[in-house]
Amino acid sequence: MPIVDNIRAIRWEDNQLCLLDQRLLPQQEIWLQLGDYREVAVAITQMVVRGAPAIGVTAAYAMVLAVQEMRQFSDWQQRLAGAAAEIKAARPTAVNLAWATDRQLTLAQSESAADRAATLLLQAAHALLEQDIADNQQMGRHGAALLPEQGGILTHCNTGSLATGGYGTALGVIRAGISAGKQLQVYADETRPWLQGARLTAWELQKDGIPFHLNVDSAAAYLMQQGLIQAVIVGADRIAANGDAANKIGTYSLAVLAQYHQIPFYVAAPLSTVDFAMPAGEGIIIEERPDSEVRQCASHDVAPEGVKVRNPAFDVTPAALITAIITEKGVARADYLHSLAELCG
């Protein structure tokens, strides 16, 4: 069953950045039209758009809006550097945000004429979006080969078209596996507290007609114990040079469970998610998000007022628990320090 994925969360129209408001899915499909880079930074922080590659593409377009505003000033390049800093501050963990922003800033600084820089940055943002989709489809082909001919695949959070420019990373591998004729049954963790699985992954899988069950996060161990899971595949927000991978909170516990049950644990991510300047996972900044996300469920209060909350949005899975890292250039296995670098050529 070939999967034709046409879900998109990011569009550039009439010189504005259009974002599908993922806070409102699946009940409402509302697009925000943004013309100011400051609004885009807020949209990233508030998770209108989320997912490492999607955040990177969004940041690239935010830089287009910034250079269009700054080009009226003689010191436009200095002002653009300030805008870049504001955009990068939107969320700390996903490396794609800083990587894409800095890439645009460097491109702008290589051009003395502001108008020409604005044109170059828009071209680069479009190219990044299209390249991300192509990379995800290539990643899917590499990863599909690792999946069983049939069986249950557990996913966490949302790693589909909504988390990228399109097609997805871990969910893209599942799409590619099913398109190749594999009989896969997806188990999607709801992924408290923001419910990316229950709201976003379920919406994508339903649209694609992919068979799946939604499960509470704490059911993952039971599903493995019952022999229903033949592989776990997740995304990543930042991968250290040694292969330690930061991803949505709850990923680390899945990796420990997978090892205990001798189930392969795969990470799927573009090489732009690998931070070669970060030697190991302990250096990765873990975003702490608002208490209200935990005290509430789907914006309804569930905990008493005033309770103390910890809300780390990510955790780090040690490389030793990762069976393989699937990228657009191929599959890396331990020793990741060398295998990831080799894939970068």
Ligand SMILES: CSC[C@H]1O[C@H](OP(=O)(O)O)[C@H](O)[C@@H]1O
């Ligand atoms: C394809 S990477 C998606 C990655 O981003 C998610 O985090 P968030 O929804 O908070 O941006 C999660 O870690 C996913 O694995």
